[in-house]
Each structure stands twice: as C-alpha cells, then as structure tokens.
Amino acid sequence: MALLSAQPARLGAQAEPAGGFDGYLQLVAAKARGEGVSQRAIDSVLSGLTYNPRVVSLDRSQPGSRPGSPPAFSSYYNRHIGAERINLGRAALSNNAEIAARAEAQYGVPRQMIVAIWGKETFYGRIKGDFDLARSLATLAYEGRRRDLFEGELIALMKMADRGVPRSRMLGSWAGAFGNPQFLPSVYLRVARDGDGDGDADIWNSRADTFASIANYFRDAGWRPGEPWGVRASTPANLDRSLITNRLESPACPAVHNRHSVWKTVAEWNALGVVPQAPIPGRTMATLFEPDGPGNGIYLLTGNYRVILQYNCSNYYALSVALLADEIAR
Numbered sequence: 377m378a379l380l381s382a383q384p385a386r387l388g389a390q391a392e393p394a395g396g397f398d399g400y401l402q403l404v405a406a407k408a409r410g411e412g413v414s415q416r417a418i419d420s421v422l423s424g425l426t427y428n429p430r431v432v433s434l435d436r437s438q439p440g441s442r443p444g445s446p447p448a449f450s451s452y453y454n455r456h457i458g459a460e461r462i463n464l465g466r467a468a469l470s471n472n473a474e475i476a477a478r479a480e481a482q483y484g485v486p487r488q489m490i491v492a493i494w495g496k497e498t499f500y501g502r503i504k505g506d507f508d509l510a511r512s513l514a515t516l517a518y519e520g521r522r523r524d525l526f527e528g529e530l531i532a533l534m535k536m537a538d539r540g541v542p543r544s545r546m547l548g549s550w551a552g553a554f555g556n557p558q559f560l561p562s563v564y565l566r567v568a569r570d571g572d573g574d575g576d577a578d579i580w581n582s583r584a585d586t587f588a589s590i591a592n593y594f595r596d597a598g599w600r601p602g603e604p605w606g607v608r609a610s611t612p613a614n615l616d617r618s619l620i621t622n623r624l625e626s627p628a629c630p631a632v633h634n635r636h637s638v639w640k641t642v643a644e645w646n647a648l649g650v651v652p653q654a655p656i657p658g659r660t661m662a663t664l665f666e667p668d669g670p671g672n673g674i675y676l677l678t679g680n681y682r683v684i685l686q687y688n689c690s691n692y693y694a695l696s697v698a699l700l701a702d703e704i705a706r
C-alpha cells in the first residue's frame with residue numbers, strides 16, 4: 377500500500393473533538409474549504425457518513441503493532457507470493473505486453489516490476505477492497521491515533537472529487553487505499569496518470585492507467601533505469617559482520633533500514649569475498665541484507681530497492697516484490 381506503512385502510529389488517541397463525529401466532520405469541511413475544495417465535493421464525500429468501529433478494530437490489530445520477532449522470510453515469501461501469484465504474473469505480463477512496454481519506455485521502470493506491484497497489492501486486480509473510503513478515512517481521523525495522516529487523506533479524497541473522480545469509485549481498503557495499485561488519495565493526486573489517453577486516470581479499471589501510475593510513482597521516488605534492485609550473493613564463512621554494521625539511523629523507517637549493512641561498491645564487496653550471483657556492475661553502490669540472519673539468504677541491495685521501500689516500508693514487502701518481479705520476467 378503506497379506510503380501508509382511508512383507512517384508511524386502515535387500511542388493513544390487524541391482528545392475527542394467537541395460535537396462528536398458529526399461535529400468533527402464540520403471541522404474537516406471547514407479545513408477543506410480553506411484548501412479550495414468546492415462545496416459540491418465536500419457534500420459529495422461527507423454527507424451521511426457514520427462512524428465505523430470495524431476499521432478502528434482493524435487498525436489496532438495490524439501485525440506491525442505487535443512487537444516480536446518476524447517469521448522467517450522464506451515462509452513469508454511462500455505464503456504471500458507462491459506459485460499461483462508467479463504464474464498469474466507471467467500471464468498478466470504476456471496479456472498486457474503492449475501497455476507494459478509503453479509504461480516502461482515512458483517512465484524507465486521495468487515492466488515486470490510494474491506487474492509485480494499490481495500482483496502484490498491486489499492479486500492482479502482481484503482484491504481491491506469494498507470499504508467506503510470516505511467513511512473509513514473519516515473514522516480513522518476522528519479516532520485520532522493518526523489524525524494528521526487520515527484527515528489529510530480525507531481532504532485529498534474531496535480534491536479527487538473536484539478532479540472528477542465519481543463518488544461511486546471511492547471504494548477500497550479499510551485503511552483508505554484503493555484501485556489496482558492501492559494508492560492513498562494524496563498519492564493519487566500526485567502520481568496517478570492517464571495511460572490510455574481518454575482523459576481519466578482510472579486506476580480502478582484501466583490497466584494502462586494502472587501501469588502508468590505505478591511506473592510514475594517509482595520514477596517520482598527516484599528509480600534509476602538500468603540498475604537492478606539487487607542480486608542474490610554469497611559470503612565467505614569468515615566475513616566479520618561487525619565491520620560492516622550500519623551505524624547511521626535512517627530518518628524514515630529506521631527499524632527497516634537498520635537491518636542493512638553499510639554501503640559499498642560491488643567491487644568493494646567483491647574484495648571482502650562477497651560474490652554476486654547475477655551480473656551487476658562493480659561501481660554500483662549496494663548494501664548487504666540477510667533477512668534470516670548471517671548466511672541465511674544473502675542479498676546485495678541497490679538504491680532501487682529503497683524505491684520499493686517507499687511504496688511500502690517493509691523489508692519483507694520490498695524483497696518479496698523484487699523477487700516476484702524476477703520470477704515474472706523469467
């Protein structure tokens with residue numbers, strides 16, 4: 377889900393706004409008007425909304441909210457990717473070859489990576505969610521743990537209405553993401569693109585629009601054309617990992633990035649006995665990642681892997697998408 381996972385949850389809800397849920401919606405409407413949203417869009421999105429306790433329960437029960445050791449990456453990959461998703465991905469790439477090639481040529485993002493995101497997010501369009509986006513976002517904003525995030529997304533949803541997105545399309549996940557790529561409203565406003573030239577960035581129904589929008593997201597996030605996301609590697613038995621530990625803390629998703637090593641060129645990794653299992657230029661900067669501990673699955677990751685992390689800041693998400701893309705391309 378684009379961007380949502382990168383947002384830290386605040387502990388405890390904020391104070392309940394005066395006037396309850398309906399009063400809070402009036403406050404949001406006033407803020408939206410202050411940002412230039414039309415009254416028509418405000419009424420279209422906010423009218424008749426009621427609080428939905430189910431989305432609050434789902435938000436509080438997310439796996440990431442419970443501390444503990446993660447499962448082995450291999451078991452995660454088999455459960456979340458598996459043979460069916462790989463085979464459907466290969467078929468999806470073949471069946472949409474022309475629009476995938478066009479998106480790759482225009483945005484510089486490999487077609488198999490575009491399809492892999494589609495496959496990971498919604499199982500190639502099969503699971504897009506049927507929650508009313510306005511109701512979910514309004515509920516999560518009112519509940520208050522991440523009010524700034526969800527209130528901003530609710531106002532962005534109204535801006536989508538002003539842009540011409542019909543209210544009937546505003547369905548998606550309980551957390552406010554929607555369409556084939558599972559964008560949040562603010563992401564849609566920023567990167568959604570019309571890939572088929574009909575004047576409508578319909579990421580719910582149009583594969584051309586979906587592919588162009590995913591590719592534009594990646595380009596906007598800094599994808600470097602021609603550079604792989606990373607490669608599998610092997611390490612010598614005597615590699616001293618204390619000498620390659622990353623001692624810098626990332627300002628975003630530190631727990632995710634702290635699992636990576638320092639950055640070195642591939643040539644420098646070669647000098648330490650780390651051997652890539654696929655071609656990659658020696659000048660490429662890379663970080664070493666062993667998701668299940670030393671010697672148990674070894675990868676050299678490039679800056680393009682960090683672009684995948686911007687889509688969903690989870691090592692297991694990013695690595696599974698990257699490996700799915702490789703399998704789709706075989």
